[in-house]
Amino acid sequence: MEHMNPIDIFKALSNETRLQILIWLKEPEVHFGTQTSADCKDVGVCVSLFHQRLQLTQSTVSEYLAILQRAGLVTATRIGKWTYYKRNEDMLRKVAHYLEDEL
Amino acid sequence: MEHMNPIDIFKALSNETRLQILIWLKEPEVHFGTQTSADCKDVGVCVSLFHQRLQLTQSTVSEYLAILQRAGLVTATRIGKWTYYKRNEDMLRKVAHYLEDEL
DNA sequence: ATCTAATATCGATATGTCCCGATATGTCAA
DNA sequence: TTGACATATCGGGACATATCGATATTAGAT
Numbered sequence: 001m002e003h004m005n006p007i008d009i010f011k012a013l014s015n016e017t018r019l020q021i022l023i024w025l026k027e028p029e030v031h032f033g034t035q036t037s038a039d040c041k042d043v044g045v046c047v048s049l050f051h052q053r054l055q056l057t058q059s060t061v062s063e064y065l066a067i068l069q070r071a072g073l074v075t076a077t078r079i080g081k082w083t084y085y086k087r088n089e090d091m092l093r094k095v096a097h098y099l100e101d102e103l
Numbered sequence: 104m105e106h107m108n109p110i111d112i113f114k115a116l117s118n119e120t121r122l123q124i125l126i127w128l129k130e131p132e133v134h135f136g137t138q139t140s141a142d143c144k145d146v147g148v149c150v151s152l153f154h155q156r157l158q159l160t161q162s163t164v165s166e167y168l169a170i171l172q173r174a175g176l177v178t179a180t181r182i183g184k185w186t187y188y189k190r191n192e193d194m195l196r197k198v199a200h201y202l203e204d205e206l
Numbered sequence: 207a208t209c210t211a212a213t214a215t216c217g218a219t220a221t222g223t224c225c226c227g228a229t230a231t232g233t234c235a236a
Numbered sequence: 237t238t239g240a241c242a243t244a245t246c247g248g249g250a251c252a253t254a255t256c257g258a259t260a261t262t263a264g265a266t
Binding site (some may be wrong): 059 | 241242243244245246
Binding site (some may be wrong): 114162163167181184 | 258
């Protein structure tokens with residue numbers, strides 16, 4: 001588990017769409033229940049499902065997920081053609097603790 | 104007490120200097136003990152004291168404090184020639200709760 | 207009224223972010 | 237190997253942020 005960088009994290013959180021992605025990922029089966037190729041609770045949600053729900057191009061969605069991943073807020077798993085993203089709850093907890101203790 | 108805007112808050116927190124200001128303001132008397140014109144524990148810390156400790160121009164420091172204030176993270180009090188800034192603990196708590204509950 | 211100190215605002219430039227279309231890469235299937 | 241699909245990356249234009257120097261504003265002191 002890598003160490004958190006508050007600046008990268010806050011930058012990643014400074015965007016409505018990226019916040020939305022994180023919130024959707026709290027209950028993937030509720031928001032992306034149509035996914036059949038894999039259990040989204042375990043592996044996460046693939047890029048195209050986010051793309052479907054967002055009025056943004058595939059490249060933008062992919063880039064946003066990469067930003068969240070570089071900040072450590074989500075993790076990616078490639079299975080076949082798909083890349084599944086899910087929340088990194090450990091990092092989210094660290095951010096919450098940072099807010100309480102350091103700030 | 105106004106309602107929090109997560110985007111503005113995270114943008115305000117996406118800067119090393121502004122984070123430093125917030126951290127310094129946790130213990131103003133430790134970091135700005137030289138202030139004699141007013142008790143920094145009550146009213147806060149004036150712009151010039153931040154300016155002294157930061158390798159940034161007065162205008163930049165003033166702008167940063169304004170950004171923190173617009174996000175609701177600090178409050179400003181004008182007394183005579185000075186504007187004193189202090190943390191808005193209520194808002195900081197709201198942000199921490201947002202991190203825990205919403206995100 | 208004037209001078210000066212503290213702060214805020216303005217204008218400018220450099221750098222960063224948003225978001226796109228186009229293209230490249232990876233992976234399965236025929 | 238060729239084709240089709242999922243994802244990633246590249247290059248760019250519009251807009252936002254970082255930071256400065258210069259100037260304006262506010263308020264006390266003379």
